Amino acid sequence: MTELITEPLDTGPALCEEGRDLTRDVLERIGDKWSVVVICKLADTTRGFNELRRLSGPISQRMLSATLRRLERDGLVTRTVHNTKPPRVDYALTPRGLSLLGVVRALARWAEENASGILDSRTAFNAEQA
Amino acid sequence: MTELITEPLDTGPALCEEGRDLTRDVLERIGDKWSVVVICKLADTTRGFNELRRLSGPISQRMLSATLRRLERDGLVTRTVHNTKPPRVDYALTPRGLSLLGVVRALARWAEENASGILDSRTAFNAEQA
DNA sequence: CGGCATCCCTTTTGATACTG
DNA sequence: CAGTATCAAAAGGGATGCCG
Numbered sequence: 001m002t003e004l005i006t007e008p009l010d011t012g013p014a015l016c017e018e019g020r021d022l023t024r025d026v027l028e029r030i031g032d033k034w035s036v037v038v039i040c041k042l043a044d045t046t047r048g049f050n051e052l053r054r055l056s057g058p059i060s061q062r063m064l065s066a067t068l069r070r071l072e073r074d075g076l077v078t079r080t081v082h083n084t085k086p087p088r089v090d091y092a093l094t095p096r097g098l099s100l101l102g103v104v105r106a107l108a109r110w111a112e113e114n115a116s117g118i119l120d121s122r123t124a125f126n127a128e129q130a
Numbered sequence: 131m132t133e134l135i136t137e138p139l140d141t142g143p144a145l146c147e148e149g150r151d152l153t154r155d156v157l158e159r160i161g162d163k164w165s166v167v168v169i170c171k172l173a174d175t176t177r178g179f180n181e182l183r184r185l186s187g188p189i190s191q192r193m194l195s196a197t198l199r200r201l202e203r204d205g206l207v208t209r210t211v212h213n214t215k216p217p218r219v220d221y222a223l224t225p226r227g228l229s230l231l232g233v234v235r236a237l238a239r240w241a242e243e244n245a246s247g248i249l250d251s252r253t254a255f256n257a258e259q260a
Numbered sequence: 261c262g263g264c265a266t267c268c269c270t271t272t273t274g275a276t277a278c279t280g
Numbered sequence: 281c282a283g284t285a286t287c288a289a290a291a292g293g294g295a296t297g298c299c300g
Contacts, residue, residue: 022241022242022245022246022249023238023241023242023245024163024167024187025245026241026244026245026248027163027166027237027238027241028163029248030161030237030241031160031161031162031163031166032161032292033158033292033293036157036161037154048261048262049261049262049263050261050262060293060294060295061262061263061264061294062263062264062265062293062294062295063292063293063294064263065262065263065264066293072255073251073252073255073256074248074251074252075247075248075250075251075255081262085261086261086262087261087262087300088261088262089261089262089263096244096247096248099240099244100240100244103236103237103240104237106233106236107157107160107233107234107236107237108153108157110229110230110233111153111156111157111160112153114156114226114229114230115153115155115156117205117226118156118204118205118226120205121203121204121205121226122203122204125202125203125205126203163273178281178282179281179282179283180281180282190273190274190275191274191275191282191283191284192273192274192275192283192284192285193272193273193274195282195283195284196273211282215281216281216282217280217281217282217283218281218282219281219282219283
């Protein structure tokens with residue numbers, strides 16, 4: 001029987017299986033394309049949706065929305081809705097998100113320090129392949 | 131409409147800058163699903179392909195191969211071919227890979243420490259959604 | 261303004277089969 | 281043992297439209 005395409009846009013379940021390696025599961029979430037960027041943008045202050053979007057580079061509304069929801073779900077950011085005019089939604093890091101920020105920054109620092117060396121390696125590697 | 135990009139943030143090492151494509155490029159590479167796992171498996175010793183595969187959990191041959199080649203290309207691991215019988219290829223961390231290991235371990239430690247808390251958050255979040 | 265839904269294309273990944 | 285090749289499925293991601 002034909003299965004209708006039932007909502008592949010997951011925000012939710014199916015990730016917390018029992019036999020699964022928790023650590024890797026967590027790492028995957030963190031390792032995605034935008035989470036780290038967004039977390040860094042929330043480093044020192046609360047931000048609104050579009051503000052966050054402008055700061056985070058070329059991220060689509062859809063992806064930012066999905067990223068934020070995942071971060072919220074994992075207890076890394078809080079989402080606060082203000083019933084003002086115009087409406088505003090603020091995002092901020094939780095203590096857990098803040099603790100992740102430290103680790104992420106260490107990684108970022110390493111990346112910066114090694115970026116040029118890595119690019120050199122890539123160039124050399126590609127040259128050898130030829 | 132005014133953009134109003136307040137951009138004095140950056141509380142330290144600049145990872146999250148928009149012009150920083152190199153850093154993000156490196157982060158993406160490192161943040162991928164398997165690189166961290168493989169690097170950890172090479173932490174203390176040289177290992178062969180299938181040995182690595184067994185140790186790294188449910189990784190397909192294809193993915194391990196691709197991951198290793200990326201790591202080699204970026205100068206993080208060395209690949210040594212032994213013309214023996216049966217043939218054997220050893221992978222080991224380079225100094226650069228070793229320097230990354232420290233950072234990666236911090237990330238892995240964070241993931242371990244926060245895994246259960248994150249799962250709790252997810253459960254709570256899913257419950258609220260209902 | 262914030263943001264979910266839909267359509268649709270691109271990239272990634274896993275199974276399987278095959279080579280040196 | 282250590283891969284590469286191929287194919288199909290899945291996930292990622294952009295564009296657009298609608299709604300509160």
